[in-house]
Amino acid sequence: MAAAAYAAVISVRRVLEDFLHPARHWILLDTQHFRSLLQKVFSFQHFLEDYDALPVTSKSEAEDGVEGQLAKACYAVEDIIESFVSDQILASPNLQALDMILTRFSQDFPKVLQDVDFIEKKVVKIKGKMGVVKDQQPVNSLPVAGLSRRLAPVASNTMAGLDSHLFQMKKRLVGDEPKLQMVSIVGMGGIDKTTLARTVYDNPMIVQNFEIRAWVTISQEYNMREILLALLHVTETLFGDRKQEDSANNFANFVFLGVCPPELEKVGKQIAKSCKGLPLALVVIGGLLAKSQRTIVQWKYVAENLTSIINLGNEEQCLKILSLSYSHLPLHLKPCFLYMAIFPEDFEIRISKLIKLWIAEGFVNPTVTRSLEDIAMEYLGELIDRNLLIVSQRGILGNVKSCIIHNLLRDLRLREAPKREFPLYNKVCEYNWSSSQLAPFSKLLRVLNVQDNYSPEKIMLLVNSRYLHFAGNWPVNSRLTSSVSLLWNRETIIVRDCPRIILPSEIWEMTQLRHLEFQDIVLPEPPQQFGHVGLQHSYILENLCSLSTPRNFKFIEEVLKRIPNIKKMKITYRDDVECSESSYCIENLARLTKLESLTLRVYWIKSIPTECFSLPHSLKKLTLSGCRLPWKDTTIVGSLPKLEILKLEYDAFQGLEWNPSDREFARLKFLLIEAPDLEYWGVESTHFPSLEYLVLDDVDLKQLPWVLQKFTRFDLLNCTSLRNPFLNSVEQIKEERESLGYEELQVEVSCRWEW
Known part of the structure; x- marks a missing residue:
């Protein structure tokens, strides 16, 4: 239930935030009720995060039922808002139809708000109980900064003043001392302790002498349970049978980072034996025990339940174990994990597409300081670290290009989704659906990813979709109409197999755009905008990450202001009798300070003047x-x-x-x-x-x-x-x-x- 509720809350939060954006001046409603509703949604999100962190023994079936009610209420709010916006856009400018839409909305929306208020009262009661539970938690499990997924720091290229220390460190590490040594580097902050450690770690002599090396980063404030859990996940990469003695030793290392306490040794060996030498079973059960009370009663309870799992058939046994792994996922990862079941069996998933889909579905929790793409990539890394995704291809820089899902993990997703009331298919279309089959769902469709051709007219019917990926097959110089700006929360438009398309200037009003990818587009300059009260204003496409492939793009001042956070661009310049090279202002490229990837192809006969060629240092x-x-x-x-x-x-x-x-x-x-x-x-x-x-x-x-x-x-x-x-x-x-x-x-x- 928690995954469905959390996904619904995050999703409706984004719908409300988009709805309340200043660019939505054409929406014919007073926004005060929606601002109040947004505050309640924030409260629900915090409640779910706190509730999920509680021990299972502190929860009840009645309280779990609230999660299901909350999910349904949030989706109802989302549907009624999106239906209203869709109806208003499609009915405009028919005043009689608009009046009927407003009347119907004013009748239906209060009913949904009543459901939200009813659930809010239940949540307040549960929060009261949670406060008591939190007060009773032991001191050593207080929620302090835990172990996060962090890369080992990159050492600087210089080691000024540290050469002698480096020599001494290498001498100690590769010397003839037969006993185990622990070498500490201590001193006040800022004296390059980490730089020295990293330089030693990466030194070729050290690499050659030590077959196994590990770099671990732990903050000054840490949670011992989180550290244990992170170490357990690392061991999930181990596969194959283990002898009974090895299993017992590994089990002790997983749970205690050493020797098992004498009073738990007997039952611990029994648990390890029940795992039948399967490292995955050892890891999962060890993770459970590392987070539970270390008493004989608790461990015997686990041993008895483990026997019932291990005695199942091989496939059922694996699914049960993997289910335990799912239940221990952080709440924000559960919707992302379950969503992966939409992909066919043995399908190689492009990471760039997966990230866009997670964002479009509303699974990524937004923050002020980081982009949704960066947060989603962090989610991806966490799932990979837990071996719930398998990397199938990496890029030249080591970044993940694509991944696959183990068939058993896909089966687990398909099993867990309905059990958790997770709406797996209600907003996602299968790859082989045709446009005619999609017609009944077009009003509330959020993600469209099909092989079928879609005309510009059909696009305008998908008012609430955030992600569009389809084949165009339009005539050369086809045009999108100016009403494209009314596609109020469109984030991604990817059109394949389509020659040159002319976009309207209103495309600059689509403030939610994150990715605009065509084979060849003519993108006009931004117009001067006038709001509904006649005041001049312009919209900033602050979310736009990628843009391809505009023809003869002009980097004029007005354009630079509109795309401050662009990260990826593909642009082409072709013969244009109306413009000279200088009119494209290519030298202003250097002002796009967040641009990381640039493809620039020129099809002129003459060269670009050197003075017109300047690039941003962020590339x-x-x-x-x-x-x-x-x-x-x-x-x-x-x-x-x-x-x-x-x-x-x-x-x-x-x-x-x-x-x-x-x-x-x-x-x-x-x-x-x-x-x-x-x-x-x-x-x-x-x-x-x-x-x-x-x-x-x-x-x-x-x-x-x-x-x-x-x-x-x-x-x-x-x-x-x-x-x-x-x-x-x-x-x-x-x-x-x-x-x-x-x-x-x-x-x-x-x-x-x-x-």
Whole structure:
């Protein structure tokens, strides 16, 4: 019940916040009641979070029933608001129809509010009981800062003043001392203790001498139970049978981080034996006991119940164990976990799509300081850490590109969703549904992800949908109407297989837009706006994260103000007799200070003037094509401090020689070069210190720069259309690297690099 209630509360919260946005001036209602309702929704959210954290023994069936009532009430509020907005938009400007819609809403909405008020009274009573329960909790389980999923900090490139300490640390760690040692680094804050520790941890000598290393970060305030639980989840990656003695030892380590207390040793061995050597069972049961009272009575109770699970058939046994894992998920992860059942069996899920869907469904709890995408990625990481999702593909930077679900976990989701009254399919359309089948659901449809073609007219009927992903197959220069701005909470529009589309200027009024992705769009300049009282104003698309692919996009002042948080852009420039290069204001790109990924393709005959080419320092990934800049101007790119992926496609730069400057491309890991006229590449030891992957496609280099044999991180070369002398130089570099003890250079010779 908790997952359904929490999902409903978070979802209706977002609906109300969208409804109350200043851009909704066309909604014909007094907003005071909705503001009051939003405060109640906030209260419900806090109640569910607190209630879920209580021990199971402190809850009752009657109280659990309130969660189901709360979910239904929130969905009812959501449906009536979205139905009203949909009816108003579709009926406008028919005044008689609008009057009927308002009358019907004024009759139905108070009934829903009565249900909310009734549930609120129940929640207040439960909160009173919860206060007593909280007061009775032991001191060592107070909710202080727990163990969060944090990456090990990245050490700086300099170790000024710490060289002697580094030498002493390495000497102690790889010395001949036979006994176990604990080496502490102590001192006041800010003296680079963490930098020293990280440098030692990553040192090649340490890596070579220690087969197993682990980096753990624990805050000054911590919760012992949370630490134990986090350690238990790490062990879930272990699979295979274990001997009885190993099971008992592992069990003790899981629960106590050491030796089992004498009074619990006998029953502990009984529990470990019941797990039949299955590491997953040991982890789950250990997690239960780590969070329960460590008494003989409690442990015997668990042992008896465990026997009933272990004696089931293999598949049923696994599902029961996995169900225990689900029940211990944090509340905010449960809706995301159950939602995964919408994907077909053995389906490879693109993470970029999954994140958009979670957000569209309202599962991601918004905060003021972080974007929904960042929060959703954190949710994803937590599910992966718990082995509830399996990573199937990673990107060049180690980021997760796609994942799959184990069939048993999918079965668990399908089993748990109806049991928890989680509305799995009421707002999600199956992949093989046609547009005609969707017609009856169009008014309240939230997510549309189909292979069918959709016309611009059909789009306007999906008033309340947040996520649209479909095939367009429209004629060239088709237009969306100005009424597109009335799609009040549209967040994602992705249209495939569609030639050039002309968007209306009203697209700039869609303040909830997060992702706008077309094959080729003409995006007009933002108009001057006038509100319903005649006051001039403009809307900021502060949620817009990705935009592709506008043609001949102008980075004028008015545009820059509208997209302050854009992170990903794909843009093209084609022959335009009406405009010169300077009119596109490409130099203003540098002012998009949150832009992380940029694809810029130019199809002009002449080159971009150097003075018109400027890039933001926030870029991590850059693809250039057709810019026709001289190689000496790569300094503009090489000076980007965060750049990690660079693709220089055809005619990005031109000339026979490329001589990079010192200390450029400091963090670059991936480099692709497509340059048929490039004959000499003057790489030196101070260039490209982080380079790992190099792709040379259709270049005329005589040889691979010899200095690359000293690049310790360089381990993959892909090349096409190269001469034998070049390939001979590659073999020589491979042999030299092997003689130096570096990791073997992987060389791939192919027709075309697929990325």
